Amino acid sequence: MSTFSHLNVGGEANMVDVSDKDVTKREATAEGYLYVSDNVITQISEAKIAKGDVFAVARVAGIQGAKRCSDLIPLCHPLALSKVDVNFEIEPAQSRIRATCFCKLSGKTGVEMEALTGVNVALLTLFDMCKAIDPAMRLDGIKVLEKKGGKTGYWTSQ
Structure with missing residues (x-):
């Protein structure tokens, strides 16, 4: 069984030292779903949401979120991301919107977070x-789809 890398020998929270790791190209893609009413799907599809272009705003927010990860999640390393790509797909048959976020860099630690x-x-x-x-919307199915790079190489959830 592996040990938790974010705990020191005293069991205290500890930022992992990555200074001796090799710099490699690292990539990760995550996905998630927002389950919505048919009315939301219709209004988004017809560009009738009062607050404007929801995908344009959410895309910028997702990019900013990825860039600010280390400010939000304790012990995450601040990373110089070279690429962040956020995309959306309306899936009316499932009453949901699929979002994906792809992150890439050359560095010493992964970009899954x-x-x-x-x-x-x-x-x-x-x-x-x-x-x-639709105040009853819900988020679900958030997961890492795949990651590449580092000593573990390629991993996929499929």
Whole structure:
């Protein structure tokens, strides 16, 4: 069984020292869903949300969220992301909106937390912009889809 890397020998919270790790290209993609009413799907599709272009605003929010991950999650390393890409897909048959967040850098630690933070902030922004229409929306299915780089190489949830 592996030990928790974020605890020191005394069991106290500890930021992992990555200074001896190799710099490699690292990527991660996360996804999540916002389950919404048919009315929300219709109003987004017809660009009738009173607060404006919900995907444009949520995309910028998701990018900012990924970039600010270390400010929000204790013990995460601040990373110089070279790419963040946030996308949305309306899935009317499932009454949901799918969001993905892709993060990339050349560095000493992975970008899974940044991708997860980006997708969560994007979905929360969609929720905020649509809550007057459907306060019963819910977030679900948030996970890392795949990651690349570092000593573990490639990993996928499929």
